[in-house]
Amino acid sequence: MRASGTLDTVNRPLRRAGAYALLSLLALAAPTLGRLAAVPFAAVAVAAYFVTDGRAFDLFAYPWDERAGRLETLLGFSLAATGLSVVYSVGSFDLPLAVYVATLLAxxxxxxxxxxxxxxxxxxxxxxxxxxxxxxxxxxxGQLAVAQSRPAIAVFLAASGVLLAALLRSVFTEKDDPLVILSVALLLWLFADLHPDVGAVRVGVAIAATVVFGYLSYATGAASVAGMLTGVFLGLLAVVLGGYGWFVVLMAFFGVGGLSTKFRYDEKTDRGVAEGNSGARGTGNVLGNSAAALAALLLYAASPGLPVPSDVFLFAFAASVATALADTLSSEIGGLYGPPRLITTLEPVDPGTDGAVTWQGELAGLAGAALIALLALALTPLDAVDAVVVLVGGIAGMTMDSLAGATIEGDRLGNQSVNFLATLTGGVAGGLLALAFGLA
Known part of the structure; x- marks a missing residue:
């Protein structure tokens, strides 16, 4: 029978978390061990498989491990670390040591x-x-200890990795550590390969600004914890990989969009058109509206190796954000008026019907796209003609959202998928128009 009660139950979660943290420090031995870097974690995995009782079991076991009678969480963590160690130590994979260390310690x-x-x-x-x-x-x-990154890059990789890990942890439990570790490692590997040319000041400003904005979004009820973490993560990337102007453009969407969601919220609730969760937007909503912008941002960072002018991705980024704000304002403001009409037939429909529009909502959406276009004009290298392209892309994306809502949303696509389709349409339209008119 397994021994129990050998550890102070009050301090047990803290002892357990400390044990896993100390285990992650084995990553620091990688430079010394070289091709044998996986051995320590592999040894822990073997022990985790065979240990079924005693103090070691009590130290590492989560409640689900106790029910299973096996250290499944420790086994998953150590096997994921072993796999990552193998990828690092086998030279053909070229996983940077900084990524390996930052992932496990984060x-x-x-x-x-x-x-x-x-x-x-x-x-x-x-x-x-x-x-x-x-x-x-x-x-x-950890990165500085193994001397594998410039301080600014080390801070950027650490911040990016911990934000993604925290976001995933808000959705998954420690039982899912292999998924968390793999996701963080792949992301940081991508960022390391992009070789962002950033200094300590920009990274520091990025972290400070995004954390403050994230806190305000959570404190005002505009975002859930997961939504806040997603917004902070996207904001950090916007500053580091794009620039301060990119960050302001993106934050304008989050700020104005969040305020519009709260605007006359009780009235929208009575009409059945209010955003759920008291208006606090979660990860799905944030990513649905921002994934296209994130893709444009990453492609911009990778553009030196692509056969496409880098400015195309600036157009795509701004137009996708213009779409997101236009769509949000058209829904949040338009939902207060009526009767709404289905965009495909112009027939009156009930408030909240997918694909329904009002002229007040369309004007609000136009204003939202115009705001993003003006910010892009003021804060990025885009000129007045370029800003018009961003505006057109935003309107095109907003229109796509309504059309998709009226035709395919529901059985085939959910709201977040439609939002992504709309912002992707807006971004692609902005980029293609820039290429067609020789603006990029």
């Missing part, structure tokens, strides 16, 4: 920070903050 120490925070304040946002602070510090220090 996850291991991030979980410890989360437990420490929750031990003091039982609040989901506090847990996310604790994850971010300690995970970021450990991932940064």
């Amino acid at each position: 996850v291991g120490f991030g979980d410890l920070g989360r437990v420490l925070a929750l031990d003091s304040v039982e609040d989901e946002a506090a847990g996310a903050a604790g994850f971010g602070v300690l995970g970021f510090a450990a991932a940064t220090a």
